[in-house]
Structure formats: structure tokens, C-alpha cells
Amino acid sequence: MARPQRLPKLQLIQSFAQVAEHGSLAAAAKAVGGSPATLSRHVSSLEAELGVTLFERRGDGLALTASGAALFAHAADVTAAANRFAAAASGQDQGLDGTIRI
Amino acid sequence: MARPQRLPKLQLIQSFAQVAEHGSLAAAAKAVGGSPATLSRHVSSLEAELGVTLFERRGDGLALTASGAALFAHAADVTAAANRFAAAASGQDQGLDGTIRI
DNA sequence: TTGGTTTACGTTTATCGTAAATATC
DNA sequence: GATATTTACGATAAACGTAAACCAA
Numbered sequence: 001m002a003r004p005q006r007l008p009k010l011q012l013i014q015s016f017a018q019v020a021e022h023g024s025l026a027a028a029a030k031a032v033g034g035s036p037a038t039l040s041r042h043v044s045s046l047e048a049e050l051g052v053t054l055f056e057r058r059g060d061g062l063a064l065t066a067s068g069a070a071l072f073a074h075a076a077d078v079t080a081a082a083n084r085f086a087a088a089a090s091g092q093d094q095g096l097d098g099t100i101r102i
Numbered sequence: 103m104a105r106p107q108r109l110p111k112l113q114l115i116q117s118f119a120q121v122a123e124h125g126s127l128a129a130a131a132k133a134v135g136g137s138p139a140t141l142s143r144h145v146s147s148l149e150a151e152l153g154v155t156l157f158e159r160r161g162d163g164l165a166l167t168a169s170g171a172a173l174f175a176h177a178a179d180v181t182a183a184a185n186r187f188a189a190a191a192s193g194q195d196q197g198l199d200g201t202i203r204i
Numbered sequence: 205t206t207g208g209t210t211t212a213c214g215t216t217t218a219t220c221g222t223a224a225a226t227a228t229c
Numbered sequence: 230g231a232t233a234t235t236t237a238c239g240a241t242a243a244a245c246g247t248a249a250a251c252c253a254a
Contacts (some may be wrong), residue, residue, distance in 0.1 A: 005182045008191075010112035026233060034232060035221055049125040052124040060233070067194040074187040081183040082109045085176040089110075090171040097229030113244095128208060138244055142210060161253035162208070210251070218243070226235070 006047055010082060013043035016054060017075045020068065024061030103123055117144035118156060119177045122170065126163030151197060 015028070018039070021026040025036040025043075032039075043062070047054050054068035064072060117130070120141070124130040127138040127145075134141075145164070149156050156170035166174060 003189070005185065005191070007112060007116070007181075007188055010109060010184075013184075013187065024233070025235095036234070037236085039222060040117070041219085044235085050188075051195040052191055057227090057234070062234085070194060071190055074183070074190050075202065078183040078187050079109075081176070081180040082112075082115075083107065083171065085108070085115065085180050086109055086152075088173055088176050089154055092172060093153040097227085126208070127210095138209070139211085139247085141247060143244080146210090159252090160211075164209085205231090206254090208252085208254105210249105212249080214245105216243105216245075218241105218248090220239105220241080222238090224235105224237080225234100228233080 008046055010078070012042045012046040012049075013078050014073045015039050015048055017072065017079055018063055019043055019055070020064055020072045020075075023063070049096075110148055112180070114144045114148040114151075115177045115180050117141050118148055119181055120175075121145060121157070121164055122166055122174045125165070129163075154178065 015032075018028040018032055019025060022031055025039045029039055031035040043054060047078075050071075052067050052071065053065055054060035054071065056065055114199055117134075117140075118143055120130040121127060124133060127141045131138040149162060152173075154169050154173065155167055156173065159162035176203055
């Protein structure tokens, strides 16, 4: 279990979560300051890599499938962990022994 | 707080964890099937991005600094979360309604 | 000198935005 | 017809391995 694995890129997971939260590529793109095309590619790449259809394509946006909803919870966990890592690093960076509780 | 952030790439965090576990670039490279040069770049990139020195360079390998050790715990959390994400996806992939509890 | 790390170099691969095409309501 | 997604395309940037250089015990 100490083996390294080929995991989906963090950025794809982030994009997935953003799109799920905003309900459309357009809205998510506006929020992250990127283009809808990029997010579309991210979502498609992730779906292809996982072999799972995450969203149902609708005329006015993207809606999570059942599988997508299940994975969204895990995606949130991943991004949360990554954010804690970054936050801890900032603390080490400034030498702050601030109260970063895990 | 719902804002997207610029987080370190997952691969860099994975490499960091592998090097920390194996104690040297050479050993970690052998384990992951890559080259020491790549891992050296990954570690350096991560250190530069975080502004933290993760390892002390010794003649026979790399030893975690105090800051590195603190961050290693978080790195393990991130990779664990990513692994759970991937595992959940594999479950969804096969259409297994296995007991994946969220 | 031996085992390990780092840098240099060239090539391959991935990533992105703009803009055109497509689909849905 | 309007809004959203997707694909095409070209350009920019990132990633890797090999091999040489460097450093420490």
C-alpha cells in the first residue's frame, strides 16, 4: 500500500468541484477566472480517466449524475486536504507557530 | 472561501512523500519507476513554491527538516484523500453498488 | 572511489485561450 | 434565436530522460 499510484491531477478534481458547485461551465469559469473551454476539457479528461460520467449535459448547464454526486464528496475532501497542506506550508514559511489545528 | 486557489501540484506532493519515506531520491526513484532527476526537480519546485526547505541534503540522501516533517503529515493526508477519490471512482466505474459510504 | 544529487540539454507532451461549430431549450 | 457546451487550432509552457558534472563520505 506504500506504492505510488497514478492519480488524477489535482487541477481536474478542482475543476470538477467548481463546476459541480456552480452548475455550469460558464459560471464556474467566471468564478475561477478561466475559460469555459478549459473547464470542459478538464471535466471530460476526468470522466475519461475515471470511466465515469460525472455530469448530465443539459441545455442550461451541467447537473451531477448519481455517480458524480458520490464522487463530489470525495473531491471536496481532496481539495480540503490540499488546502490544509498549503496553509500549513504558509505557516512554516513565515515561521509562525500559529494555531493551525488539524 | 469558496474561491479556487493555486495549490501545489499533486504529483509534487506525491514525490515529496515518497522521498521522505525512502530517505533518498535514488531509492524513491527506484520505487516509483522514475528517474532521480525528476524527483530532484519535484522536490526543488515544491520547496520553491512553498518557500520552505523540506529536506537537509546529506551525502547519502535527503533527511526531513523540522518543517518538512510537519508538512509530511499533511502530504500523507492529501495523498490518502486522493486515493480514496480514485478508489471511489473505480467503484462507480464498474457499476458496483458496493458499500462506498460517504 | 563510490553512491548520491543536481544541472544542462534536447525532445516530447501537455495546457491554454480565441474563435468557430454544435446542441438545447 | 439565445445561452451553453464542445471542438479545432495555433502557440506557449511544462515535464521528462539521458548524460555529464558536482559533492560528500
